[in-house]
Amino acid sequence: MRADCAVILAVVCLQPLLADTAKDVNHRGLIAFHQGKYAEAEALYRQAVAMHRQSDARDVNGYAAALTNLASTRQMGGHLEEARSILTEVLSLTHRLDPHNGITTDAMNQLALLHQTSGQHLKAVALLKQALERTSKGEARAGTLHNLGASYFEMGQLKKAREAFEAALAMNTAEERLAQIPSSLSFLGMIAVRTGEVERAHELFQRAVDLRRKVHGPEHPSVGLTMSDLATFYRETGRPREAAAAYEEALKTLRASVGEKHLTFALVVCHYAELQRQQGYHAEALELYRQGIDILATTYGANHMRLASIYKNASASATKVGLRSEAKVYAARAKTLEEGRIDYGRHTVDVSAFAPRSR
Numbered sequence: 001m002r003a004d005c006a007v008i009l010a011v012v013c014l015q016p017l018l019a020d021t022a023k024d025v026n027h028r029g030l031i032a033f034h035q036g037k038y039a040e041a042e043a044l045y046r047q048a049v050a051m052h053r054q055s056d057a058r059d060v061n062g063y064a065a066a067l068t069n070l071a072s073t074r075q076m077g078g079h080l081e082e083a084r085s086i087l088t089e090v091l092s093l094t095h096r097l098d099p100h101n102g103i104t105t106d107a108m109n110q111l112a113l114l115h116q117t118s119g120q121h122l123k124a125v126a127l128l129k130q131a132l133e134r135t136s137k138g139e140a141r142a143g144t145l146h147n148l149g150a151s152y153f154e155m156g157q158l159k160k161a162r163e164a165f166e167a168a169l170a171m172n173t174a175e176e177r178l179a180q181i182p183s184s185l186s187f188l189g190m191i192a193v194r195t196g197e198v199e200r201a202h203e204l205f206q207r208a209v210d211l212r213r214k215v216h217g218p219e220h221p222s223v224g225l226t227m228s229d230l231a232t233f234y235r236e237t238g239r240p241r242e243a244a245a246a247y248e249e250a251l252k253t254l255r256a257s258v259g260e261k262h263l264t265f266a267l268v269v270c271h272y273a274e275l276q277r278q279q280g281y282h283a284e285a286l287e288l289y290r291q292g293i294d295i296l297a298t299t300y301g302a303n304h305m306r307l308a309s310i311y312k313n314a315s316a317s318a319t320k321v322g323l324r325s326e327a328k329v330y331a332a333r334a335k336t337l338e339e340g341r342i343d344y345g346r347h348t349v350d351v352s353a354f355a356p357r358s359r
Contacts, residue, residue, distance in 0.1 A: 019059040022051035026066045034179070036220040036257050038073050045070035060096045064103045071110050078263035078299030080114055087111045102140045105131045109147050116151055119305060124151045139180070142171040146184055153187060162191050179215050182208040182222070186229045198237055205230040221264060224253035228268040235275045247272040266295035270310055277313055282320035289314035308337035 029044030045066055052063035067090050075083040090107040097103050108131040115124035128148040135141045149164030169184040185208035192201035209230055212223045231246030247268065254265045273288035293310060300306055315330035 018051055018055040019062060022048045022055070022066065023059070023062045025051065026062065026069060029066075029069060033069070033073070036216065036222065038076060038221070038258060042070065042073040042077075045073060060093060061098050061101055061103060064090050064093050064097055064107070065101075068103060068106045068110060071107070075110065075114065075117075076264070078295075080117060080300070084111070084114050087114070099134075102135065105134050105140045105144065108134075109144055112147055112151070116147075116154060117306075119154075121151045121155045125155075137171075139172075139175070139177060142168045142175075142177070142180065145171070146180075146187075149184070149187060153191065158191050158194060162188065165191070178211060182212045182215075182226055185211070186226055189229065189233060193233060193236060201233055201237075205233050219253055219256050221254060221257045224250045224257065224268065225264060227253065228271060231275075232271055235271075235278070240275060240279055243275050244272075247275060260291075261295060263295060263299050266292045266299070270296070273310075273317075274313060277317050282317040286314060286317040286321060286323070289317065302333065303336065305337050308334050311337070 025044050026048035029041045029048065032038075032044060033041035048066040049063070049070055052058055052066060067086050071083040071086040071090070074080075074086065087107050087110050091104065091111070094104045108127050112124040112127040112131070115121070115127065125148065128144055128151065131144045132141065132148070135144065145164045145168040149161045149168065152158075152161035152164060165184045165187050169181060169188070172178075172180045172184070185204045189201045189204035189208065192198070192204060205226075208226045209223070212220065212226045216222055227246055227250035231243045231250060234240070234243035234246060250268050251265065251272065254262070254268060258264055269288050270292035273285045273292060276282075276285035276288060289310060293307065293314065296304075296307055296310065311330040311334035315327045315334060318324075318327035318330060
């Protein structure tokens, strides 16, 4: 009887220790995430989630934080439905969470990014406005403003987008949150391109790249994404040589950091393919489109709206090199989708402006 009591007592005592260890594992995941080691971060987040689930004396706040962090890595890898399911679980715990630690706000932002990816921008805006009501200052508000700006940008409401990005930029600059600044700079650069402010756009993109390198070093995935933004600026302003060099550098960085099968890599590949197509290098463009389509179709499904313009452009290049059967396949796929409504832009996987945090 005493032995049984001792075992029970030991188990009870171990429960808080398990929760504390889970928080430590989650924190190690955060370190890996901010270093751009997303696979390592995901494995640690999964371990933390599992440990929280094993603990009868569950730390609900710690569990929800680990879940939210796990959702961010799944989203960045293109596993959107799994990320959505995880975030739904987090939001179901809202009534049990500390209202001051921001976990619910984080989950709402992550879910809004998923809505953006699906083209449901009104849903994203509504959710982000709810998130803003939950916080009046700090990193959480700045990140939410940034994501709100991204939704307005996709909807073509450039004035509202600029206001949101500038507000986020001002807050992050005042608090010296250097890692969160480049994303807003890049979006402001995109807006400047659309409004004809070419010199200002170039300055913004270059500042974003320089700051990414300063914060993360030269081989971080975020550096690759921002370099791709700069490359797209060069492409859209008639500087193909600079664009090609920047895309090559972006892909080199992403190849070394996340590998050639990652969603982020595929997005940049498709942008580079567009440059090659516009320059008349259709064989090179088609090979890049094929590479991008393989990853994107696996991620989103072959009939996702985001592939419409890619199929259309791949069909054009296939036609130019005499591959009519392949061109017809791509053209047929493009025809079944709603073309032009959603860009395959970078922000859908760039969560750096609202990165996971420790709790």
